[in-house]
Each structure stands twice: as C-alpha cells, then as structure tokens.
Amino acid sequence: MKTCIICSGGLDSVSLAYRLAYEKHLSGIIAFDYNQRHKKELAYAAQCADNLNVPFHLVDVSSVGKAISGSALTDDIDVPEGHYAEETMKLTVVPNRNAIFLTIAFGIASANNMRAVAIAVHGGNHFIYPDCRPEFLEAFGIMENLSLECTVKLVAPYAGKTKADIIADGVQTGTPFAQTWSCYKGGNYHCGRCGTCVERREAFYLAGIDDPTYYEDDEFWKSCLKN
C-alpha cells in the first residue's frame, strides 16, 4: 500500500519510516517547516528520505507558524525543562498542528495516488497534545473519508505504544537512532533537559537499549524519573 509519512526527523517518525520501508510500503517522506526553533530536525528528515531512497517533500508552512503564535516551539517563550507529564509542557502545544500537517499530507497523498498517510503519534503524547489521542485520529479519518471520498487511509501504528516500544521496534528494522533529532532547543547537541530530551533518554533506559545520543546534560533525566 503506497504510503507517505509525516516525518519530523525525530526518533518516532524516523522509526516508523524504517518500519514502513521494511514492509515495502514507504513511497515518500513529508516534512514541515513551520518556523520551529528546532528547525535542524528537518535535515534529519531529509537524511532519512535519502537513506531509504524515497522522495522528500519539504512543505514550507512557516507563514502558518507565524500566524499561530503562543507555543514555546515557535515563539520566543523559553522551552520548558523537565518531564513531559508536567504542567509546564503545555507551553509546547502548537494548536492544531497535527490536524494541519495531516490535511496537507492527505492532499499530497491524494494528488500523488498514494493510499495512506502515516503519522508516528504514540501513547506518551496523549496527555498534553489532544491531537495525538486515538479519538482524534479516528475522527480525522472519518473527516478525510468524506473530504476525499475514501481514497486515502490514516495509519498510526504507534498510537497504542510507548516510546520505549518504538525504540524496540526501531532496533528490529535497523533504524539509525543517532541520525534522529528530538531536542526542542535545536542547539548543537541534544540539551538533555527539555521535555523531549528527557522522554528520549528515559525511553532508551526503559527499552534496555543503549542510547547513542550525546546530551549536554546527561544526568538531568534521572531527576525526572517517575517513582
């Protein structure tokens, strides 16, 4: 089933791209420039497309990012540090981001005769990002069935999994984790202190897999561990 994937260059979406390629479904990678401060992730998405030998579509929606202000991911608000589960992480919500990315990806998929759009949302995102929850994904699929008259399917195989499960899956398909970018701060190295760095480091620990990432602060995540 010809499938394109929305890929940020992060661990989750690169792992899913490798899973789709492993199963011979991958037909293209779509990445978005939405004026995110961690724009360097886009180079990792391009690298993934290159590694997997599929077309790379970089869609410039930076004008949308500017119009939608109020998130630490796009604005001058400081990126919060600590565990994702904390209240402060709500500052990283870009309102309606997944819905926007998905509708654009569905348009591209439809125009290019693809049969599915994949997105790598997972269980760990659910609490603070409403547009990562299973009920959102289901409603989105129903809406698109009507908009495009049933031609493109939504695929989200990690929706019921944890980030540790994704790492375990990525190991099976040969995902090069070192060639993925998570940090919201977008510096030279992963900071080790923002929500997505802490989540990444913790997930490798929970999966029992060596983390190949260099973090500027390699100890901070331990102070955020639950229990």
Next chain:
Amino acid sequence: MKTCIICSGGLDSVSLAYRLAYEKHLSGIIAFDYNQRHKKELAYAAQCADNLNVPFHLVDVSSVGKAISGSALTDDIDVPEGHYAEETMKLTVVPNRNAIFLTIAFGIASANNMRAVAIAVHGGNHFIYPDCRPEFLEAFGIMENLSLECTVKLVAPYAGKTKADIIADGVQTGTPFAQTWSCYKGGNYHCGRCGTCVERREAFYLAGIDDPTYYEDDEFWKSCLKN
C-alpha cells in the same frame, strides 16, 4: 462571538464577511495564497478586510499548492469553460483544499482566542467538491472539537443556500459585489466563460439583482442555462 472567516475575495465569502460584520461577530479575515492562478482574488480579500476594518491574515501556503498538483486552479491545465454541473469542472478540484484551509484557520482562531471560524461554502458547490458538503462540515467540526478540546466552532451559514440566496443576503448587508472576484482565469476582467463566472452571472439573474460585473463574454452564460 469573535469569528474569523476564510475569505477568497469571491462573492460568497465577501458576502459572508459582510453578514458577520453586520451582526458584530467579525474579528478577522484569513486568505490563502496557494499558488492559485487567479491570485488577484487576494487583493479583493484584503480590500474587504480594509472596508470592514478588521485584521487581515494572508497565509502563504504556495508550497502546499505546488506539492498538490493536478488541478486547473493551480497548474498549467486549461481552466474548463461552461456550467459548474458539468463533468469537466472536476478539473477545478484541488484535493482537500477546504480541509487544509480550515485546519489552519482553526489553529489561528485558537491562538487568537476566537470562538468560531466561518466558511462560505454553499449548496451549489456540493456536487463536485466533496469538502463542501454538509456531512464533511459536520465531521470536520467533530474532529476539531477533539483536536482543540472544544474551543472553536465551525460556522457555515450558507451551506444550505444557493448562490442566488447569498446575493439576496449580500444586498441586505450592503455587500459591494463589484469589489469581489470570481473568475478562475485571473485576467484583467471576469472572462464570463469559466465555471465560476457562469455560476456568478446566473446567480444574479436568478436573484433578480443587477450584476455590476464586467464580463469579457457577457452572453456565454445563457447558453449554459439549465432548462
């Protein structure tokens, strides 16, 4: 209820902007540059915002328009001539366009504490554009309730009306029809032969209102009249 409207600069959306302003709901106008060949419509949307004294958000999604090819509205395919009801008008479908515009507008509305997004789809669009049908609009509203946790409503008061009804409504609110642009060809004047010109001219006739538009071919629409 603070409401922003997706406005193309066309007759329908400008009339709805005037209706919303008349009822004191209008808080902003959002227009999209999607690499449409009739880009001159955007100046009419800006003029509408200026007339009604509300902020104008021009969102550049031309990169999306380029990625979604295959429509006469964005590509080098000839714009078909004749009545909208004809099979050839399917060439003017940009896949998923309204869904894309709406998700972006919902993001902007949410970030700016607006309570509703208005779109001027109407009965006459239903047959060839699936993303203008009432069942699509309903599914879209449900999806957004989940994505944004119920903060923004979808408003489409013209969904059950004809274009002639819209003209009658526009007369009541003082809509300056001459300051609206419909033609898909985007020339100096309305061509009078493309689907949207024929529909516009016919609607004024059916509404019994004088059409202030200058058409290059002012007679063609009559040959397209049904019965």
